[in-house]
Amino acid sequence: MTTLSPLTNPVDDTAMKSALSSFCTGVAVITAVADDGRPAGMAVQSFSSVSLDPPLICFCPAHTSSTWPRIRAAGRFAVNILSAGQEPLSRQFAVTGGDKFEGVRWTPGAHGAPLLDGALATIECDLDDVLDGGDHAIALGRVTALAAHRTATDPLVYFRRTYGRVPRAPR
Template sequence: MVPPAASSSPSPPIDGEVFRRVLSRFPTGVVAVTGVVDGEAAGFAVGSFMSVSLDPPLVAFGVARSSSTWPRIRPSGSFCVNVLSEEQEALCRTFAAKGSDRFRDVDWVPAPTGSPIIHGCLAWIDCELTDQHRAGDHDLVVGQVRDLGARDTSPGPLLFFARQFGGFRPLARTGS
């Protein structure tokens, strides 16, 4: 399919609420990006995470330029992405809140870079920071994977869809 020809007239501005509503129709997984700041665990919730490259193994996430946590983690040069399970909605809400003690009552172990691996997460991806690109009101952060691990898929992942949290269960396969 060929996209329509570009118009010479400027596009009307996109209403932020309409943008949010339309994009809420795309389900996203939820992760917690963690690191160590002055010997203390730090982290925040992210709904824009993706794999970028297999060779070399790269992942990326988007972080709001207004984040107060990422600028503190960034100088360490490493971070860990924790894929949250559907049982970790409360933890996700804590990691999304501003000014909270996010690691109070959270069990974790250090990844090889020292960044926290949160107990109960479905998977973890330990990374070295490679790039950060400005993207509007967010930054796109790219990391090279240094180590990773996963547990089985039960429970399922925490998803965000239509501005609500939920889980995922695969459909039963039929046939061969």
């Protein structure tokens, strides 16, 4: 039997992070070609499908991100959904500063955004809208192209501040 922790009231940052880390998420890298012609990228867990008609997705970058302004200014981006073997890649794109693309294999998408080799799926988008989400932005992307890459790998997941994998269901 599971014992429930006492509820925290008022909600503080520590309690919020603890509770929300119980939600298992996939890991994606958002990429774009910035105004200076160089690739920009950031790891995210806050990624979701929003709508089929029109085809929209969202992700939520922190206002403190140094990469988000470069992606926002580009107006176009790609979502690269990572596979279980790409934990080092996620860690590389999660840091601030430096050349996040050093040693990374990628090809340009239809509008130039980097499509990372080995991703489970790639989704190319035009930035449709940006909404306020407290200390984060809510970036809506209108999907312009996408592909699910049929590979034999499992997805990379993040749960309680730890990377893991969820085996694919048998077909």
